[in-house]
Amino acid sequence: MNSTKRTVVVTGIGATTPLGGDAASTWEGLIAGRSGVSHLQQEWATDMPVRIAAQIAVEPGEIIPRTQARRLDRSAQFALVAAQQAWSDAGFTGKAGEDGTVDPDRVGTVIASGIGGVTTLLGQYDILREKGVRRVSPHTVPMLMPNGPSANVGLSVNARAGVHTPVSACASGAEAIGYGIEMIRTGRAEVVVAGGTEAAIHPLPIAAFGNMMAMSKNNDDPQGASRPFDVNRNGFVLGEGAGVVILESEEHAKARGARVYAEALGQGISADSHDIVQPDPSGNGIAHALQNLVQNTGLDLAEIVHVNAHATSTPAGDIAELKALRKVFGDHADHMAVASTKSMTGHLLGGAGGIESVAAILALRNRVAPPTINVTELDPEATVADVVCNEPRELPRQGSVVALNDSFGFGGHNVVLAFRHTA
The missing domain is CATH 3.40.47.10 (Thiolase/Chalcone synthase)
Incomplete structure (x- = not known):
């Protein structure tokens, strides 16, 4: 096959x-x-x-x-x-x-x-x-x-x-x-x-x-x-x-006539090889996972409208992720609504990628990105991306759109998933 x-x-x-x-x-x-x-x-x-x-x-x-x-x-x-x-x-x-x-x-x-x-x-x-x-x-x-x-x-x-x-x-x-x-x-x-x-x-x-x-x-x-x-x-x-x-x-x-929520486009995987717990502050490992995703899926960057970020609320990790998005996607990152639902659910460790994929899929289906709550003062370094702060953000109502789900773990594991919905 x-x-x-x-x-x-x-x-x-x-x-x-x-x-x-x-x-x-x-x-x-x-x-x-x-x-x-x-x-x-x-x-x-x-x-x-x-x-x-x-x-x-x-x-x-x-x-x-x-x-x-x-x-x-x-x-x-x-x-x-x-x-x-x-x-x-x-x-x-x-x-x-x-x-x-x-x-x-x-x-x-x-x-x-x-x-x-x-x-x-x-x-x-x-x-x-x-x-x-x-x-x-x-x-x-x-x-x-x-x-x-x-x-x-x-x-x-x-x-x-x-x-x-x-x-x-x-x-x-x-x-x-x-x-x-x-x-x-x-x-x-x-x-x-x-x-x-x-x-x-x-x-x-x-x-x-x-x-x-x-x-x-x-x-x-x-x-x-x-x-x-x-x-x-x-x-x-x-x-x-x-x-x-x-x-x-x-x-x-x-x-069987099943209802389809979204297409599961694929994954990108890499390892930081930097530290057993600390993320690579440059975001290079994450960038490699994102590049791997694009190569594996033939993804059109213009279609990506939302990123459910891994962002756990740690000083180093949150910014490294945003740097990687900018490094790989360049100006395309400007139209990607980036949000961390961990601001509401907390960090479910190994369960995070599961519930955050569900959130990313529903964001596409409903054409709205959930917010990152509790942002009273956005970190100046976070301005490299379009962070959705405190209120949900409408996504394009028509056409084919893609959402990413980022997940990173101790040991330097980096996994990025992509889902597509067409209306």
């Missing part, structure tokens, strides 16, 4: 985030400029240097049966909720092979996580120490393994073409979607459930990130703490949740 001629489309979306329990309510919150960050009420948070986070809006236990939830890490619960939404949204009424619309041998899943089942690992270790060997759950290993979310989503839809879990820190969710696109392009699958999930609101990750000076300690103003591109930004706010899309070959989608 000639992979260069195989078009991949998005036919379903799902999300569970700090702004809402599904994609629609999450999108409504984004356009309203509403922050999902709040004070942590857990007893363990009292003495922590960071006492804020973007916690999930709807607990998965309200959706997943209790007996099933007990055998799933929180990250897998999030993934299952978002994936089931996306699967239903794509028009599938049962598992692959049950409703006659898709062959299970042609269905795959790629659900990523940057950290995996950390709450299970740490929780079961506490039980081991405090209550002894016999009290450790026999489900611990399948719950804590990073591929647990993807495997459980695969079981839920009867996926047999492959179940995969790329782990590339905060770029994981975007890399999962890129991998899913390639699965379809190379003929391995007709339908792929792809995205990212994360559940790391726990004292150890928060203490570790806090001691790295990576997180905002603006405990007195949780909703104003995540402020990408603002001159007073001082670190990211941890979030939790999942975002999932259904990728499908255009031929398969047309044959």
Whole structure:
């Protein structure tokens, strides 16, 4: 099969985030400029240097049966909720092979996580120490393994073409979607459930990130703490949740009369090779990923109208990303509305690329870019790009338009995705 001629489309979306329990309510919150960050009420948070986070809006236990939830890490619960939404949204009424619309041998899943089942690992270790060997759950290993979310989503839809879990820190969710696109392009699958999930609101990750000076300690103003591109930004706010899309070959989608949200054009990938945690301040690694995307997709730069930026609200990372956009796109960057939805959702680590792809797709479909909130004074260095500050921005109502989703992670991982919508 000639992979260069195989078009991949998005036919379903799902999300569970700090702004809402599904994609629609999450999108409504984004356009309203509403922050999902709040004070942590857990007893363990009292003495922590960071006492804020973007916690999930709807607990998965309200959706997943209790007996099933007990055998799933929180990250897998999030993934299952978002994936089931996306699967239903794509028009599938049962598992692959049950409703006659898709062959299970042609269905795959790629659900990523940057950290995996950390709450299970740490929780079961506490039980081991405090209550002894016999009290450790026999489900611990399948719950804590990073591929647990993807495997459980695969079981839920009867996926047999492959179940995969790329782990590339905060770029994981975007890399999962890129991998899913390639699965379809190379003929391995007709339908792929792809995205990212994360559940790391726990004292150890928060203490570790806090001691790295990576997180905002603006405990007195949780909703104003995540402020990408603002001159007073001082670190990211941890979030939790999942975002999932259904990728499908255009031929398969047309044959079953599926609604199409957007075309998934492809991905660009690179590595900084600069530092294990710090981004290359020049933005060169990001620029290479953007160049790789353009080369892989033959993208017309004039079509790009929106960038859902990685921008986490850290001093170095936000500006490096904007420098890269200007370096690669030149004057074309002037018509790209750049926004960071992390200002509202916090940073979902490995889940970020999933929910931000959903946001980018909905921005195209609705022809409006969500805002970056909490920008009271734009960093002078951020003026190299057109940052959407505090209010949503209308996008061109007609024609073919493209949105990018940028995701970067510790280790120097850079992944950029592109989606196209035509009206």
